[in-house]
Amino acid sequence: MKASPRRPLILKRRKRPLSFSGPTDVQQDPGRDEADGGKSKRGSSGCDVASGCPGIGGMGTSQHDPQLESQKFPEGIRIANHPSIPNTQVVVIPRNADLQSIIKVLTAKGKESGTNGPKKFILLSSNGSSSSRYGPSVSSKDPRTSETGIQPLSQGGGKSVTCQGEPDLRIAAVSDQVHPADLGLRIIKKEEELPSFETADTLVPLTLTNKEAGTGATGPGGPPLDDSLTNIQWLGKMSTDSLGACSVKEEVEKENQEPPAESSSVESVHERPPYSYMAMIQFAINSTQSKRMTLKEIYTWIEDHFPYFKHVAKPGWKNSIRHNLSLHDMFIRQTSHNGKISHWTIRAEANRFLTLDQVVKSPGYSPSEQAHWICATPLLLCQQQKRTGSNDLLKNPGAGSTEVGFRKMKPLLPRTDSYLVPIPLSLNSPLILQPSTHITLPSLQVPLTSSTYTELTRRRKRIRIAPKVPSEPVTSNQPVNLMMDYQALPLIHRAAPLPTTACDSSAALRIEEALCKENTSRRKQRHVPQPMEEPVLLFPDFPDPGMDSGMASDLSTFHESRTLEQGSDFASTSADYNFKTPIKEKPFRDLPASSTPSKGGSSPSLGGGGEGWKFSLTPLKKEDSLFEFSPVRTPCGSFLTPLRNNPGYLSLSSTPFKDFAIFESPRELLNSPVKELDPHSLSPPLADDQGERCSRELLASSGPSANRSLTEGLVLDTLNDSLSKILLDLSFTGLEDEDYDLGNMSWSALIPELR
DNA sequence: AATCTTGTTTAATGGA
């Protein structure tokens, strides 16, 4: 199954038949890996993880002992009933425990328990340090290392805690849907790897190793699963690499703006930058403080930073820019009150704050160079590799290298694949984790073959993940909310710019929105939510709601909010561009001037000359992914970002859905102190060895004071025999950080049930 | 009024 590079990789878990009973490791059948195996080459060495991880093996003990089930797990394992989800238990596992064994036991437990017994287990790693690395961190300044060693509960300062607040546990199901980019290499693998546990006994041997680099060959021996979720390690890895990233960006951005060209751009004038229009537009917009730009400014920014467009490209590129602006709903046009000026902005939920700096380190686009910059962003790189299947970074795919310049480039853009959407579990939430899990397999019993799986995925339809919750979705006391990551739920966020908004009008958001008028002037802009490129959660079962429309209608409600006028003003500035207007016809051999290519008379000259601009340069490699960021991050970004005046940003980031009733958490997020929390600063630089990194990562969203954090966990659903990764957003309302030492706090302290 | 500029759409193309 190769996914098209452009599409977001969705990590899905596939069920695999258990092949072996042997505990041992690794290898799964070769065949299965086809799914993805191809892409990953096996790292021979194994992974960091494996090695890195210390202890996993340790446990052993409990293995299938039925007894374990109850709280019998050895060392430090604690089990508690989930506060609000029926038949679900929260299992806190020591970092070094043998996850496999635990899973095995739990699986057995789940199966044996009757209908009422626990069927689903949320596995959390007990403390560990977590480190996060910022993903693409980027700039030289980079911090990739930064990590927060945040404890699960946020770093409070260390004090003793008493926990009084009630914990609000939210689970974000990142699971499948995680974008590779987000997670970084490792995660990618996870994708498919989830084994299904058919029977307790037969657990699939997990591999502990994950190879990061290895993508590749899936040798027979190679364990495709390396990273299977079962490996607790992943918890760490997943971490925030992604999350942190956001924050980083900000800084960068600023830099960007002013100093136009020089840095990156320069390089090759003749080579077309490897970025897609969408990416360049984002770079441009994000380079400004205000995060908005007029069309003209965008043009000039691009020309300044990528001389290619100024000197080489044919004028049609401008048409393409416009096309992209209109087409992608991530770009929103705001019209000034007077209606005369239109500024393009990036939808808050979708904005990853990408900037050119982040990507480009070294000058020059030459392939080799690319390698460079790729290097700069390790995570991305990795991702890419994976996608490609192997190390082809450098090599150009056989395909046309020639014309390359243009066509070959892969989109670097970030896709917003996933967003965290809070879903209140508490109430009668129906399928909680389902989305993440690939649920709905027709027959639970039957293991899907890979092919089958594929099929399913293919057909998935988009549906609304969570039931719409009426307005009062979350009760205050409701501790748990689920945040799902849906990559693809187009529907959901379709309409609304800021989902959050929709939900409950948080004042802040509203305001922001109010300020801007979406489009007033020039022409029709479809208010209707369009397909978004962003998130989507695919679900197998639902009928496709007629696409957008359905959704749209739902959402429509909120619409208005957006249309407010913004007081804009600004300098759009320089009016003096000289830029070329499309001269309709310029017989000259010069480049056609009109930005709108027109067939007829306009640019006749092109004829022979057409080629003029078509040089083929060196083929670009596929770079694709350089930009992808994790979904998770997004939120972060928002928080971190100094939102100047964007209240909207938070938007929770990411939640695309407008109509989700659930917005509680987002909102909270919003409310949460946006601090300038700089991950770097906050987090103590850990050594960050990846192997170690553990799961908990948190969004730094809350500054020091925050009493919330994101932690990764696993959800073991014995009904489906599925294992999903999830992100837990833990918030302890009522706790003031200052008062507690969250870091030291144990889960049990916060969650009584865990004990 | 002719031209530009900015926007929106639709379609074709080609890579993956």
Place this chain on the structure above:
DNA sequence: TCCATTAAACAAGATT
């Protein structure tokens, strides 16, 4: 089939 790119038709406000 999906998606980015390109081309192009059109529309409407802005300029000349």
